[in-house]
Each structure stands twice: as structure tokens, then as C-alpha cells.
Amino acid sequence: MMSVPGIRPRFIDKARAIPADIICFDLEDSVAWDDKPAARRTVAEALPEFPAGARLLYVRINALDSGLAEEDLDAVVGPWLHGINMPKSHDAAVIERIDAYLTLLERTRDIPAGQIKLIPWIESAQAIARADEICTASPRLIGAAIGGEDYATDLGIQRTPEGTELAFARAVVANACAAAAIVPIDTPTTNFTDLDQCEDDVRRARQLGYRAKFCIHPTQVEIANRVFAPSEEEMAWAKRVVDAYEGGKRRGHGAVALDGVMIDDPIAERAYNLLQWVERIAEREAQPEP
Numbered sequence: 001m002m003s004v005p006g007i008r009p010r011f012i013d014k015a016r017a018i019p020a021d022i023i024c025f026d027l028e029d030s031v032a033w034d035d036k037p038a039a040r041r042t043v044a045e046a047l048p049e050f051p052a053g054a055r056l057l058y059v060r061i062n063a064l065d066s067g068l069a070e071e072d073l074d075a076v077v078g079p080w081l082h083g084i085n086m087p088k089s090h091d092a093a094v095i096e097r098i099d100a101y102l103t104l105l106e107r108t109r110d111i112p113a114g115q116i117k118l119i120p121w122i123e124s125a126q127a128i129a130r131a132d133e134i135c136t137a138s139p140r141l142i143g144a145a146i147g148g149e150d151y152a153t154d155l156g157i158q159r160t161p162e163g164t165e166l167a168f169a170r171a172v173v174a175n176a177c178a179a180a181a182i183v184p185i186d187t188p189t190t191n192f193t194d195l196d197q198c199e200d201d202v203r204r205a206r207q208l209g210y211r212a213k214f215c216i217h218p219t220q221v222e223i224a225n226r227v228f229a230p231s232e233e234e235m236a237w238a239k240r241v242v243d244a245y246e247g248g249k250r251r252g253h254g255a256v257a258l259d260g261v262m263i264d265d266p267i268a269e270r271a272y273n274l275l276q277w278v279e280r281i282a283e284r285e286a287q288p289e290p
Helices: 009-017 033-049 069-076 092-108 125-129 131-135 148-155 164-180 195-208 218-228 232-250 265-285
Strands: 002-005 022-026 056-060 083-086 117-122 143-146 183-186 256-258 261-263
Touching (some): 002 009, 009 033, 022 033, 022 083, 033 056, 033 069, 083 092, 092 131, 117 131, 117 164, 125 131, 125 148, 125 164, 131 143, 143 164, 148 164, 164 183, 164 195, 195 218, 232 261, 261 265
Parallel strands (some): 002 022, 056 083, 083 117, 117 143, 143 183
Antiparallel strands (some): 256 261
């Protein structure tokens, strides 16, 4: 998911060529307070004509307690919009309120019911403690993002390149997303000049179960696409596991040995899931470019 500052028309124009799965126009942290109305107008004008192609178009509106969320939604919601990024989702009530607003806007603007999806930002100690209820607060949710900077501020700590201070929160969000069958989205790597750090971040996040990255610079998109995609070694492993497991089933065995490792149902399921993931990536890449 590529974040594009809503106040920068030049960046919005450049986003036409960025191969992210989601282009997210930002009205929140990347926009100064006095520029909020101008950014809202800029994004509202850009959305109807933006060439989405195979990508999804999202907007990160301002927090519910900012007093700006309602105006943001009124300006950007239309048939061209796929979803809303909801910052400062400290509890389920925030998501329920935004869901109600979207239901009204869909009904009054002839948008199919439920078309506009939601991605909450879990970025406070309160939100981490309530991650499970947030991730199940609305059928509109397709994923949830962890906001590392706000979370660190809430705890009164500093972010480090190693990210040990986020390990617990990342794990909580990944687990809550898995339980709710939605996609966990990793926090931005704010030092966009350090591509090695970004790659390390993505690898650590993927190992925890994350399947997406909130990118703040186009160079990070390539890293996320590459690291989150199954590697050649992983695909080869999955094919060998499936072949061995299927062969065992034909012989009436519930488990088989492969390279000294016992292959049973959970391991086989991971292999099947990985191969299905590869198929979905291929289908995605076969769609028209933006």
C-alpha cells in the first residue's frame, strides 16, 4: 500500500505509475493542519479520474476526534473509491461510527452496499489491548495496519532500526488479523533512504505473519512486492511437500516423511496455502497495468 500525500498534486500524478496493490491518498499525518481543506479538495478532484487499473484506491482520512473525519468522507466517497484507512482506531466504537457513515453515504450516492472497505490503524496502547474487537468491528474490514510511530509515542519510547520495541504490538496485531481472517499490514519504515532497513522490516514482519506494508516512498514498494512474494525455494518446497503428501494419501498414510521431516496435515496445509498464494499473485499480475 503506497501512501501519497493529498496536498502534493505532483506526487499524485507520479502515483499513476507505482505498482502497489493499493494507492492510499493521505489526508492525515502527511498534511499540515492549515492545508487540510486544500488537500481534501485536491484528493476529491483526483479520485474520479485516477487510473486505478488493477489497483485499489483508498483514502486515509483524519481521525474521528479531529473534527475533520465527516468532512473528509463527504468529499471523497464516490463510486470510484474502494476503501478508507481509519487512523487512531483506538476501539471498536470508532470503526462502528465510520461504518455507519459509509452505509449512509453508499445509500444516498447509489453506491453498492458494502463496497467501501475499511482498514483501521491500530496505533496506541489502548488499541493494542483491544485489537481483537477492533479487527471484528465491521464486515467492511479487509485488513488492519499497525502504526509504529504513534504507538511508540504513546508508550514514551523511541523507535529503533531493530524494531524490538514493536515486537509485542506487531505480534498482537498479526494474531488479531489472522483470527479475523483479514490482512495484517506492517507499519511504515520512516527512514525511506535506508532501503536495507526497509527490507529487514519487511522480512521481520513477514515472519510474524504480515502480508502487506504501508510504504511512504516508491522505492519501498519494490522491496515489499519482492519480499512478501513466495521465493523460488519456498515454491519448490511447497510442491515437494504436496507431492509427497498426496502420494502418502493414495497409499492410505496420514503422514509421510520428507527429508527427515514428518509431513502431516498442518505442514501440508501450509504448502497448499502457499501454492494458492502464488496463483493469486499470478492472477493479480495478469491484470492490466495502470
